[in-house]
Structures are given as C-alpha cells and as structure tokens.
Amino acid sequence: MPEPAGAARHTKPTRRLHQVVIRFAGDSGDGMQLTGDRFTSQTAAFGNDLSTLPNFPAEIRAPAGTLPGVSSFQLHFADHDILTPGDAPDVLVAMNPAALKANLPDVPAGADIIVDSDEFTPRALQKVGYATSPLDSGALDRFNAHAVPLTALTTEALKDFALSRKEADRCKNMFALGLLSWMYHRPTTGTETFLKRKFAARPHLADANIAALRAGWNFGETTETFAASYDVPPATSAFPPGTYRNISGNLALSYGLIAAGRRADLPVYLGSYPITPASDILHELSRHKNFGVRAFQAEDEIAAIGAALGAAFGGSLAVTTTSGPGMALKSETVGLAVSLELPLLIIDIQRGGPSTGLPTKTEQADLLQAMYGRNGEAPVPVVAPRTPADCFDTVIEAARIALTYRTPVFLLSDGYLAHGSEPWKIPDPDELPDLRQQFAVRPNHTTDDGTEVFWPYKRHPDTLARPWAVPGTPGLEHRIGGIEKQDGTGHISYDPGNHDHMVRVRQAKIDGIGVPDLLVDDPTDDADLLVLGWGSSYGPITAAVRRLRGEGERVAQAHLRHLNPRPRNLGTVLARYRRVLVPEMNLGQLSALLRATYLKDVTAHTQVTGMPFSAERLATTLREALHAR
Amino acid sequence: MPGDPLPLVPWAGTRQSATEFKSDQEVRWCPGCGDYAVLAAVQGFLPELGLARENIVFVSGIGCSSRFPYYMNTYGMHSIHGRAPAIATGLATSRTDLSVWVVTGDGDALSIGGNHLIHALRRNVNLKILLFNNRIYGLTKGQYSPTSETGKITRSTPMGSLETPFNPASLAIGAEATFIARTLDSDRHHLVDVLRQAAVHQGTALVEIYQNCNIFNDGAFAVLKDKRSAQEAVIRLEHGKPIRFGHAGGKGVIRDTATGRLRVVPVTAGNEADVLVHDAHETDPGTAFALSRLADPHTLHHTPIGVLRQVERPDYDTQMAGQLDAAVERDGKGDLAALLAGTDTWTVKE
Amino acid sequence: MTYVIAQPCIDVKDKACIEECPVDCIYEGPRKMYIQPDECVDCGACEPVCPVEAVFYQDDLPADWADYLGVERDFFATVGAPGGASSQPPLETDHPAVAGEPQRTASS
CATH class of the missing domain: 3.40.50.970 (Thiamin diphosphate (ThDP)-binding fold, Pyr/PP domains)
Known part of the structure; x- marks a missing residue:
C-alpha cells in the first residue's frame, strides 16, 4: 500500500475490519466536505466499496461555532458490496463543540470520537450551551474519546511556513485527514496530487497542506492516544472487472x-x-x-x-x-x-x-x-x-x-x-444506447387534390409521436401553440370531438411508452411480503432486506425506475404477494397511486425527516410487517 | 448581399412576395383592429429583407396580438402568457442561423412577462420584439393594462385606475436595450422603415407600435393619426437631423441650458442653431431617455416616433457560440470517454 | 387580398366606411368610393357599416359585380398608392366602368 513520502511505515498493531462508518463534522468553514471528498477518493482508489452522505446547512456561513453552522460528511466503506452511507458512525471527527453536540446523538456507545481539544474554549462551549466541557464532564465516558489538540499540532507543524495564523488554522482539516488516513491505511498520494493541482497558483499553500497531511499521519504513528490502526481490505468480490x-x-x-x-x-x-x-x-x-x-x-x-x-x-x-x-x-x-x-x-x-x-x-x-x-x-x-x-x-x-x-x-x-x-x-x-432521431425533412401528407403538405401533428403509427421539424427546414414551415389543435394538421381547433380525441391520444402516447418489466428479487420464490420502493430509498431498502434474509426471513424486493408509465407487469407482481410494503420519504404518494391503479391494499411506510431511511430501522419495520398477523 | 447585416441567417435564393408570407389561416381579429395593419406591413416588408423564409420564426405569448404567428407562413410558436421572450431566447441562443421575432402586447410584455422582457433587452439576444401597445387588455375584454393612463375607467377600474403607467421606451432604456423605436400601426411607411432598421440590428430590437383597439380603447392614439392634429402632436425622429416638427418645421426640441431638460420651442432665426440634432447612436442614454418621455402623458402632444436609440453592443447569442468555439480551441473537441473516466480511477481485474 | 367597393356605392357615397378604415385607404371618386388594394389590410371594418352593402371581401364578390376587383386595381394602377386618403383631394375622374354606369336617381 502506498504511503506518503517521508512517513514511517505502520509500526503499531493492525486490526482487520470488514466495514467502517466515519463522520467528519465541523464548522461550515472548516472544510469538512473537502476532507470527506478526499477520504472518499483515497478509499475508492484503495478498492473498497463505499457510499457517502454529505450533510450541510442551508446557510452559506452560519455564525462560526454555532449548531446551525455544523456541516458533516459521512462515509461508509467496506470489503464487500454496500448500499448505504451507514446508519451510525463508528468514528466521529468533531472539529469543535458545536460539531460534537450536533452529532453526538447519532453516535453509538463504544464508538471512537476524535475532537480538536483546542476548540473547546469557554466561549465556544457557551455558544452551544455546554456548561462544562464534555471532555471533562464524563459526557463522553461511554465512548472511546480522543482529545487531540489539532489546531496546535497543525500550527506547530507549519511553523516554518510563512503563513498567517488563519492560513495555518485552515490546514487543520488536512491534519485530521492525515490522522484518519493513518488509522485506516488510506493511500494519500492522490490527495497530495490533488492539493498541488488545487493550489497550483499558490504553491506555498499546497506545500503547507501537504505538510499538515503528513504531520497528521505521523502523529497517529507516534502518539500514544491511538494504540492500533485498522485495515479494511479491498472489496474485490463486490466489483465486476472494469475501471472505476x-x-x-x-x-x-x-x-x-x-x-x-x-x-x-x-x-x-x-x-x-x-x-x-x-x-x-x-x-x-x-x-x-x-x-x-x-x-x-x-x-x-x-x-x-x-x-x-x-x-x-x-x-x-x-x-x-x-x-x-x-x-x-x-x-x-x-x-x-x-x-x-x-x-x-x-x-x-x-x-x-x-x-x-x-x-x-x-x-x-x-x-x-x-x-x-x-x-x-x-x-x-x-x-x-x-x-x-x-x-x-x-x-x-x-x-x-x-x-x-x-x-x-x-x-x-x-x-x-x-x-x-x-x-x-x-x-x-x-x-450506450443509440438515441439518434430523424428530423422531418419533407412533406408527410398528400391532400385530396394531390398536394404534398407537411402536417405537424401527423403521428407515427407505433409511437404516436409527431414529426420534429426544426426551423430552417424549407417547405415545412408550420405554427404550433398551446391552443388545442386538430390532430394531423395542427390547425387551431375548438371542436369538442377533436378535443376529446386529442386528450385521449396524448394520454395513449404516454401510456404506450415502452418500459421494461419490473424485476422482482425473491430468492426463495415463496415470500409473503414484497417491499416495493422507488428512487433513492433503494440503498436502505436493499440493506434492510439483506439483514432480514441474513436472519432467515423470506422477503421479496422490487424497485421502480419508471413511475409513469409503470411496468406492464406491475399489477401481476402486486397481486402475487399477500402483503406489499412501500417505504417512501413522503406521506405515501406512490402507495396512493398503486392503490388507485391496481386496487391493491399496499402499506405505506413513510418518513419525512429530511434524511434517508436508516437501514436498521427499516429492517425493524420489515420484521414487524413480516410477523404481523 | 450588401452589408450582410445578419451574416448567420441564410438568404432566400429567389425573389419572394408578400403572398408567400401569408399562411392559409383565416385572420381572426376584430374588424378594424390595428393588428391587421401591422400584419400587412410585416408580410409586405419581409420579402424585401430577403432572408430564407424557413429561417424566420415568430414567437408570441398570449393576447390578441399573439395570434400573429398563425398568420405568417414561417415557423412559429404561439406560447403562453408573457413567456415569449424567454422561449425565443432559447431558440435564438441555440440557433444563430434563425431570424427570431417576438410579437407581444402591453399586457403580455409589460405585466405578466415584464421580467423576461427586461432581461432579454439587457442580454441583447438577437430578437426583434414587436410590442403592440394599445393601452388596454383586449382578449380578456377591456381591463386596464400597465400602459393605461392613470384614472382610466375600465371594467376592472370603474372609479378609475390608480396606477402610473409604464412608458415602454423609457423602461427599455433602463433595461439597457440597444435598439428602441416607436411607430404607429396606421403609418405603413413609417412602420416599415422602423421594422427594416430593427431587422438588421445586431441584438435585441424593441419596436413599440402604438396600435388601436377599436373595441375597448378606440381612438387612444387618434391625436397622432389624424392628419390635422398629427402635425403638431408627432415628432418624427431621424438620425442626424434636427428635431423639428409642426407646420413648416416651425417647432423644435432644444436642451434648456439651465435645467438640462428638453423643451419644445418655436424655432426662430435666433435659436435655430440650438435645435437638438437627433443622434440615435449616442451611447449615453440620457437624451434618448428624455426624448422617450417628451410627450405630455395626457394629450400625447409632442410624441417622438422613429428610432430613439440604436447602439452597438455584442449580442448574447454570437458571444455564447463564441465561447463554445473558444472552448474547443482551448481544450479540443470534447472527448466523452475521457470525461467519464476523469482523473481518479482504479481498475478491478478478473 | 383586399376588400372591394362594388356597384351599390355609385352615386350614394355614404362614406361611413371612411370613418372605420384604420389605415385610411378608401379614396373618393366623383361617383364612387375606391379601396386601394395594396393599402388595404383586410381588416373588414368597412364591410358591415356600409348602408347599401356595397363592400365585399374580394373572394366574396357576387358574380354580377365580379368585375369590380379589376375596376379598383385598374383605377389605382394609374393613381398609385398615395399612402392615405385624408391628405388627398377627392380624385377627379372615375374608372370608365363606373363613369359609364347609368345615373342613379334619388327615387330608384
């Protein structure tokens, strides 16, 4: 595994893990998204499967050190195929008290928490309502907390660079990245290249950031705070051959x-x-x-x-x-x-x-x-x-x-x-699919008197699509508009029968769109419960279904890409299962469509927290659905 | 073609006639509507422009005037209320080989679509905007419009409108328009002369056409049309000529040296040299702005018509195309495989 | 295309049409009103106001008066397109076909 030049090799004990969830959290200005992006890139280069979840405030720069200003980036990586950014972090990196306070409720007992102890000043603590420092109060006793003076260590590492205090401060995210890279054996050469490119116009900043990165790595190797580092092997079996x-x-x-x-x-x-x-x-x-x-x-x-x-x-x-x-x-x-x-x-x-x-x-x-x-x-x-x-x-x-x-x-x-x-x-x-289309280039209709004319709404017999004649094409000049038009000629028409026809033709055109059949994943082919989702809930649903199957449960899963029109076999699929559960991040919109269209009594499982489903909680819901009488 | 003012729009190979520009659709405006006159003028003048008919597109919004594209045997789109400048912007910026015209009214352009109008003008997209101003809502049957005079009694203002009207030409100057003209529906010669200049302008041209709605606001511009009153009411602007009007050019526009305002005065031997010479190409918009609002808003006396302002500024669509060319020049034609691969990859082997 | 003033106008010349025409393209001859076909914008305002129903869209001219389209075209071939009737004095002569029509008396 490549290591940064100048860094010592791992000398501490290494423990093997199958998967890790890390969350970087800090102030909006602390560069947490960049840190997360770089760690992700290093992890991808290393060959793990991964999934990420950035989470940032709507405010561009909320007041520094406040709860609304906290920005975070969560990364889940593993030696196997994974589907979600992870429910709960195994490691939280908190750059200030606000980041700690905002994220602590998500952190399970026993997890590692790394904080920048330099930022836990009375004023910073007071801003977020900590009467005493959680580093001293015992609030972190159930975690594996590491108070690291990240700011001071970064400043010390960069003392030979002609940087302002603020400039040096801003390198501390790279120090943290270096430390975490050491902890999880991430290659950092890609990040060094990235920094050189990013700061090409200001090489001294590139050098300083690289120095901070290496200092973070070396700190991990030498400090007694961290007894061991971790190895998550590449997810070789999760990926078909190819370039990623x-x-x-x-x-x-x-x-x-x-x-x-x-x-x-x-x-x-x-x-x-x-x-x-x-x-x-x-x-x-x-x-x-x-x-x-x-x-x-x-x-x-x-x-x-x-x-x-x-x-x-x-x-x-x-x-x-x-x-x-x-x-x-x-x-x-x-x-x-x-x-x-x-x-x-x-x-x-x-x-x-x-x-x-x-x-x-x-x-x-x-x-x-x-x-x-x-x-x-x-x-x-x-x-x-x-x-x-x-x-x-x-x-x-x-x-x-x-x-x-x-x-x-x-x-x-x-x-x-x-x-x-x-x-x-x-x-x-x-x-990739061939999407080439033919523009109309010549008249498409012969009138009763034998004249060749262009009818802008003369439809393709199979697709019902009308011709696409673009300006600049001689002889096909035509006018279109939002007023109802006569099918075929495209002329304005207020005729009741034509309107009824046009409304139905437009609907028939959409209903007739070719859509692949819905594939159902039902390994035992005798599941009682189908979990049907759409859109971004695929990851958490699949992860939850896997957990249940791991417990020996029989669950079928299907996921809709086409919501209108829907696959032709959807009605048959729904009819095949006694119970259908539809998890959605709304109050049951797909469920309502399915009930209305297929008269199937599907059950909506809804969540509108602004966050994706947690796989673990979803698994619990499915377990309850399976065992409900 | 001489001058080749629209180098990207192809020319018609043969001589065209007005009949070729008439579609087979029956015109359905109220008898006597000023829109007929504008339609006839446009159909009559386009052949003279000599552009390929298939490369001309008329885009409209909603309102009486927005029926216009149906009657033109060119490409056309009758869109939705107020949005024609936006749609035409997409068309013109994606197709520099087209001559794109927008037909709109005072409600369509200045009320529901006001935002699109000002941004089209500021961007200087190659659009020729014909703003039919009849100072009333016609299609919705006679409500006041954003150009109706304060106090106007209409169906929605039975006790009189409380609003101050827009002056479209003043608004356009504020919106950084590069070409602004005003003309009359019934003065075919003047209308065509203005359209001809608008057609070859690089960028957005706004032509405000005072148009009579003989149903809901008949005679709104009568003072400018009646031959007897027009002589004193209408000021015909011509670039490079002293701004004089009235019987035997007896009146003129001068700048009051004390206040900087424009004033109408009887021309005498003593002040003849002070009469303002119209300079449509002056980059400073101050005088054009003053001229745009010289008329008495109640009587319309001293209404300047003609090209108020025509200045050069690079147009948006040509520059947008230029950036695409420059990017190809700088980076080479896009390589899709290289783009998808990016710089951070890893390979999984069998 | 244009509107045309046909035979019923002769010796009547009510001129209600002039008030309606938005483009001032209806010219006065000694015995009949004439529409300048190149100046006419086809708006149709003149047609319904004519008390003797003399005004027709060219395609709708009754067969008996079909010649009047040619009459007006010929007439303006010599007069030209003055660009507005109100600034012109009435024309001095009628088209020969109009001039040759029998005099309409008040009682007829």
Whole structure:
C-alpha cells in the first residue's frame, strides 16, 4: 500500500475490519466536505466499496461555532458490496463543540470520537450551551474519546511556513485527514496530487497542506492516544472487472446529459435558474462548452424552462434542472411542452417541502406534483434513479423517452442522491444506447387534390409521436401553440370531438411508452411480503432486506425506475404477494397511486425527516410487517 | 448581399412576395383592429429583407396580438402568457442561423412577462420584439393594462385606475436595450422603415407600435393619426437631423441650458442653431431617455416616433457560440470517454 | 387580398366606411368610393357599416359585380398608392366602368 513520502511505515498493531462508518463534522468553514471528498477518493482508489452522505446547512456561513453552522460528511466503506452511507458512525471527527453536540446523538456507545481539544474554549462551549466541557464532564465516558489538540499540532507543524495564523488554522482539516488516513491505511498520494493541482497558483499553500497531511499521519504513528490502526481490505468480490471511479448523483446526471447529447447527435441546451440542490448540474454543464453544451442561466425558473423549450423547438436536446419550488413555477410551461409535443427533460432534485422547506435535505414528495401538477389532462412520463451512479443511466433513459415520443419527461432525483457518491464502473461510450432521431425533412401528407403538405401533428403509427421539424427546414414551415389543435394538421381547433380525441391520444402516447418489466428479487420464490420502493430509498431498502434474509426471513424486493408509465407487469407482481410494503420519504404518494391503479391494499411506510431511511430501522419495520398477523 | 447585416441567417435564393408570407389561416381579429395593419406591413416588408423564409420564426405569448404567428407562413410558436421572450431566447441562443421575432402586447410584455422582457433587452439576444401597445387588455375584454393612463375607467377600474403607467421606451432604456423605436400601426411607411432598421440590428430590437383597439380603447392614439392634429402632436425622429416638427418645421426640441431638460420651442432665426440634432447612436442614454418621455402623458402632444436609440453592443447569442468555439480551441473537441473516466480511477481485474 | 367597393356605392357615397378604415385607404371618386388594394389590410371594418352593402371581401364578390376587383386595381394602377386618403383631394375622374354606369336617381 502506498504511503506518503517521508512517513514511517505502520509500526503499531493492525486490526482487520470488514466495514467502517466515519463522520467528519465541523464548522461550515472548516472544510469538512473537502476532507470527506478526499477520504472518499483515497478509499475508492484503495478498492473498497463505499457510499457517502454529505450533510450541510442551508446557510452559506452560519455564525462560526454555532449548531446551525455544523456541516458533516459521512462515509461508509467496506470489503464487500454496500448500499448505504451507514446508519451510525463508528468514528466521529468533531472539529469543535458545536460539531460534537450536533452529532453526538447519532453516535453509538463504544464508538471512537476524535475532537480538536483546542476548540473547546469557554466561549465556544457557551455558544452551544455546554456548561462544562464534555471532555471533562464524563459526557463522553461511554465512548472511546480522543482529545487531540489539532489546531496546535497543525500550527506547530507549519511553523516554518510563512503563513498567517488563519492560513495555518485552515490546514487543520488536512491534519485530521492525515490522522484518519493513518488509522485506516488510506493511500494519500492522490490527495497530495490533488492539493498541488488545487493550489497550483499558490504553491506555498499546497506545500503547507501537504505538510499538515503528513504531520497528521505521523502523529497517529507516534502518539500514544491511538494504540492500533485498522485495515479494511479491498472489496474485490463486490466489483465486476472494469475501471472505476467515484461519482456523485449530480455529477452522474451531468455526464449522462452530455453523453445523451452525443448519442443523440444533438447539441445539449440547459436552461436553469440556480436552486439548491440542483445548481451543481448548472455548474458542471457550464464547464463543458467544448462538448457543444449551451448552459443558460435564466432570469427565473419560468424563463429557464421557456428557454429550454425554445431550444427544443430549434432541435436541441433541451433540459431544465430545478428543485421542488422551481418545479411549481415551471408547471405552465410543462403543460405547453405537453401540448407542443416536443422533447424536454425536466430534472427535479427533490428537497424537503412544502414551500422553501428544507433546501439542503432530502425528500421524495414531488412525485404527485410530477404526475399531476398541471392544468388539464397533461400526462408526463416520470423516471427516478435509485443510486448516485444510476443517475447516469436514468437520465439517458429519460432522454430516450423524450426523443422517441416527443414529450417532456420528469426525472426525480433528490438531495441524497445528488450529493451522495459511490463507485461507478465507467461505461464505454460506444455501448450506450443509440438515441439518434430523424428530423422531418419533407412533406408527410398528400391532400385530396394531390398536394404534398407537411402536417405537424401527423403521428407515427407505433409511437404516436409527431414529426420534429426544426426551423430552417424549407417547405415545412408550420405554427404550433398551446391552443388545442386538430390532430394531423395542427390547425387551431375548438371542436369538442377533436378535443376529446386529442386528450385521449396524448394520454395513449404516454401510456404506450415502452418500459421494461419490473424485476422482482425473491430468492426463495415463496415470500409473503414484497417491499416495493422507488428512487433513492433503494440503498436502505436493499440493506434492510439483506439483514432480514441474513436472519432467515423470506422477503421479496422490487424497485421502480419508471413511475409513469409503470411496468406492464406491475399489477401481476402486486397481486402475487399477500402483503406489499412501500417505504417512501413522503406521506405515501406512490402507495396512493398503486392503490388507485391496481386496487391493491399496499402499506405505506413513510418518513419525512429530511434524511434517508436508516437501514436498521427499516429492517425493524420489515420484521414487524413480516410477523404481523 | 450588401452589408450582410445578419451574416448567420441564410438568404432566400429567389425573389419572394408578400403572398408567400401569408399562411392559409383565416385572420381572426376584430374588424378594424390595428393588428391587421401591422400584419400587412410585416408580410409586405419581409420579402424585401430577403432572408430564407424557413429561417424566420415568430414567437408570441398570449393576447390578441399573439395570434400573429398563425398568420405568417414561417415557423412559429404561439406560447403562453408573457413567456415569449424567454422561449425565443432559447431558440435564438441555440440557433444563430434563425431570424427570431417576438410579437407581444402591453399586457403580455409589460405585466405578466415584464421580467423576461427586461432581461432579454439587457442580454441583447438577437430578437426583434414587436410590442403592440394599445393601452388596454383586449382578449380578456377591456381591463386596464400597465400602459393605461392613470384614472382610466375600465371594467376592472370603474372609479378609475390608480396606477402610473409604464412608458415602454423609457423602461427599455433602463433595461439597457440597444435598439428602441416607436411607430404607429396606421403609418405603413413609417412602420416599415422602423421594422427594416430593427431587422438588421445586431441584438435585441424593441419596436413599440402604438396600435388601436377599436373595441375597448378606440381612438387612444387618434391625436397622432389624424392628419390635422398629427402635425403638431408627432415628432418624427431621424438620425442626424434636427428635431423639428409642426407646420413648416416651425417647432423644435432644444436642451434648456439651465435645467438640462428638453423643451419644445418655436424655432426662430435666433435659436435655430440650438435645435437638438437627433443622434440615435449616442451611447449615453440620457437624451434618448428624455426624448422617450417628451410627450405630455395626457394629450400625447409632442410624441417622438422613429428610432430613439440604436447602439452597438455584442449580442448574447454570437458571444455564447463564441465561447463554445473558444472552448474547443482551448481544450479540443470534447472527448466523452475521457470525461467519464476523469482523473481518479482504479481498475478491478478478473 | 383586399376588400372591394362594388356597384351599390355609385352615386350614394355614404362614406361611413371612411370613418372605420384604420389605415385610411378608401379614396373618393366623383361617383364612387375606391379601396386601394395594396393599402388595404383586410381588416373588414368597412364591410358591415356600409348602408347599401356595397363592400365585399374580394373572394366574396357576387358574380354580377365580379368585375369590380379589376375596376379598383385598374383605377389605382394609374393613381398609385398615395399612402392615405385624408391628405388627398377627392380624385377627379372615375374608372370608365363606373363613369359609364347609368345615373342613379334619388327615387330608384
């Protein structure tokens, strides 16, 4: 295993573990997200399976040292295939009293807690309501607490660098990273390379951060505070052969959009207005102009989808990205896109609602908004990714549906998938689906008098999709709009019979979208209980189901990617099980759809805490469901 | 083509006629509506512009004027209330080979869609915006609009409107518009002259067209249209010419040296040299702003029409395309496999 | 396309149409009113106000008066497009076809 240059080899006893959950917590300004990202990257490079959960406040910089200002990053890594970022940390790194206080309730007895003891000053303690220091009061007795003067050690290690006190202070996250890297045998060369790149313009800061990283490592090796280090072997059996990287949901979505554009041979056009937690996609797509991607930051949510729709009319693969409140604003334009029958991707990174709600927390409560949040009968396909890496494949599937059927499509991700990350087997671009479409280039209809004309609403007999004739095509000039039009000609029509026909045709087009059958995982093929989920709850549900199966229980599991239209075999699947449990981070929205559509008495298991399900608690719920009479 | 003002939009190979620009749809405005005059003028002038018909797109919002695209045998979209500038922005910024026109009204552009209008103007996207201002809501049957005069009695203001109206040209100057003109629906010659200048402007052109709604606000601009009153009421701006009007050019606009304000005065041998010469290309918007609001808001006397302001500023869509080209120049054409792989990878072997 | 003023206008010239025309394209001859076809914007405001129902959309001209489309076109081929009737004095002569119509008496 590679070790940082200049660092001594591990001389202390090493203990082998199968999995570890680490949580880094500190002030918003302490660089905890960066620390977590780097530890993740090192862990990925080492070959463990992993899953991450960043958690940060809505405020950019809440007052330093206060509870609202605490930011954290949790990482679960293992020598086997894992599915969630872990319910409870085995190790908490708390950079100040606020971080300790905010995270302590999640930490089980016996866990390791590492705190920066330099930050436990009377003033800092008072800010968060500690009358006496928890380091002295016995509050940490049931844990394995390590009070480490991180600030002083970092400053001491950097005394030969010409740094201001503040600059030196800001390196302490790298000291902590070095210490944890020592504890868990993480390779740090990647982080050193990263630091050199990040601080290329200010090499002395790169050197200082690297020195802090190495000092942290060496501290672990020499101090008596830590008696042993831990080894979590690579998860060799969890991964099929291939080249891997770590990827977050929003990054996977961004790459999926670029890939879809390439595979469709269409320029990607993003119309977006910044909103948490979707803005990363705007940032990412803005960086890839050499892929012909146009990323347009509009004046508001409505303009963002409007611009995207205008670009779709012009022949782009058009996208708008947002979160729940922005979805609400876009509703009227989604209806227009339904009426125009143009391809358009609407990506909703769901967050806690209603209204502004919990901008940085996760929820799955926009399902019914996506399904029904428009005036009139305005059916729109809905798909949802299940893991961060799955965002890549799901957005390509959304593009396939939009382009093939000439329709807006919703993709429902959420804050948990957006910022969470996992290893991803890098696909071969040539093996991605072929999304190429044929624009209309010639008249498609002959009138009774033999004239060749273009009918913008003359549909494909199989897909019911209308032709996509883009401006610039001679002879196909046509006008489309939100007013009801005659099927075929596209002329304005207020005819009652035509409206009834058009409403039904638009619905039939969406209902007829080709969707793969739902696969059910039922190893014994005789389970009584089916657990059916959608979206980001895949990880916790699967982890919970595994625990039960480990206990010898018989449980079937299935997960929906296509929420509208749903797989053709869903009704049969539901009928096959005596009991169906649907865990959702809302008050039962999918459950309501299933009950209404399939007349199946499914049971909703709901949670709206802004946090993902805990696998352990979900397992308890399933256990109760299994043994309920 | 001479000058080639829109280098990216292809030219028609052959001579076109107004008939080619008429769609097969029956025009359904109220008889006598000013919209007919604007439609006829646009259909009559586009062939002269010589652009390929298939590369012209009309985008509208909601309102009487927003029916316009249906009557043009070009590409067109009748969208939703107020959003035409946003939709047209997406189209124009993704397709620099198109000539994109927005048709809108005072309610559509200045009320429900006000935000999109000002941002389109500030960005300077290649859009030609025809703002049909009839100072009333027509399609919803006669409520006051954001350009209706204070005190206006309408169905929603039976005791008179309490609001101060927008002056669209002043608003556009505040929104950093690079081309602002004002014209009249019934003055075909003037209307076409203004449209011709708007069409070849690089960036957003706002053309405010005073348009008569003969049903709900008949005669709103009568003083500017009646040949007898117009001579004293209308000031025809021409770039590079002294701003004079009235019988035999007997009146002129000068700048009051004490206050800096613009004033209308009888032109005499003594002050003739002081008459302001209209400079549409002046980058400082001060004089254009003063001219935009020279008219008496109640009587409309001294209403300047013509191109108030036309200045050069790089347009958004060309620059956006330029950034894409620059990125390819700098980084090479995007390599998807390399992008997906990133820099931190590991390999799992059999 | 244009609106056309046909035979019933001859010797009547009520001129209600002039008040309605938004683009001032209806010109006065000695015995009949004339619509300038290139200036007409097809708005149809003139048609319903004519007390003698002399105004027709060109495609709707009754067969008996189908010639009047040609009459107005010919007429303005010489007069041109003055760009507004109100700034013009009445025209001095009628189209020969109009001039040749028998004089309408008050009682007829």
